[in-house]
Amino acid sequence: MRIALNARILQAPRTGIGQYLIELIAALRADPRIELELFHGWGWSREVPRAALPGYSRWAAWAKQVPGAYRIRRALDQRRFERGAHRRATELYHEPSLWPLDFAGPMVMTLHDLTHLHYPHTQPRDRLAEIRRRIGPALERAQCILTDSQFVADEISRHYGVAAARLQVAPLGYAERFHPRPAHQLRESLAVLGLQPGAYLLCVGTLEPRKNLSQVLRAYALLPAATRARFPLVVAGMAGWRGEDFAVDLQRALASGQVRLLGYQHDRALAELLAGARMLLFPSLYEGFGLPVLEAMASGVPVVLAPRAALPEVAGEAGVYIEPGDDRSWCEAVLRLIEDPAEWQARRACGLQRAQHFSWKRCATHTIAAYRKALEH
Structure with a gap:
């Protein structure tokens, strides 16, 4: 052909x-x-x-x-x-x-x-x-x-x-570069960003209203101060359309020093960021698939996400689903995956298994x- x-x-x-x-x-x-x-x-x-x-x-x-x-x-x-x-x-x-x-x-x-x-x-x-x-x-x-x-x-x-x-x-x-990585393989590259393996929360996606970044910023602000000090929130993605809709929320969060905006990440850097994250937060309101969700699961990283559009079709039973707008529940889901190692491990194992279907x-x-x-x- x-x-x-x-x-x-x-x-x-x-x-x-x-x-x-x-x-x-x-x-x-x-x-x-x-x-x-x-x-x-x-x-x-x-x-x-x-x-x-x-x-x-x-x-x-x-x-x-x-x-x-x-x-x-x-x-x-x-x-x-x-x-x-x-x-x-x-x-x-x-x-x-x-x-x-x-x-x-x-x-x-x-x-x-x-x-x-x-x-x-x-x-x-x-x-x-x-x-x-x-x-x-x-x-x-x-x-x-x-x-x-x-x-x-x-x-x-x-x-x-x-x-x-x-x-x-x-x-x-998902590409072969998305796979679980031991902490010692990530320390050097993450240290350049001031991060430690397993000690940060990650958002991935173009900065535009549909991605619903404000949801994560609000939920993150509800976390205890000690938790935010231990687990900075890292946002990776290039600027998109209508970024001014949440610019005030983002600037306020960045001023706290606990939220870091990394911008667009190339292939290897993104794979290492995903593999080193404690979890991926993906509050998008609409996705035809949601590739970062699959890539996170393949990397051995649990995902907290909105039960919208095609996302449940990708994450299946591995996802932790929270409705958009429920800031307290988003906060509580993040805390559970930080404070309960058994829950984190179960979600990780389920995600790795789910990723094998793709x-x-x-x-x-x-x-x-x-x-x-x-x-x-």
């Missing part, structure tokens, strides 16, 4: 969709039946860049200043994509994000979530307008639609009327099934 995969998203810093694409490409290439060509906007290649490509920040600044920037870039991409796909005798096109380019043959798209419906205020105005204009026709045109979870598949059927037969659930996996090989198998379905359509 000669597959064209749109890899333009890899020009951005690697958050969830970027990690999905990197790991899926590697898993697909392990199958000898798949010939994969990557389209990256200005051209094609077989190679995957190791980090965000230069110029992404310039594009972001340009997009904010130029009306219709998304349409202009899309028109340029479309022209280059058509020429390249024709030369490569592409049999099928896979779009891993929201709006596919035009392609004369079969097309598969991955729809990770419906954030644009539930939280439209978290999207730049021009981008939201483009999503709304293109998402309906794209879903009609796709022979098969991949989703990360059954939750999102059900949402797509409900909101867009897509038949279940055209949907293929392909749960995500792999990028399995994700690739479901993806290839979608390719076959599209080619037979």
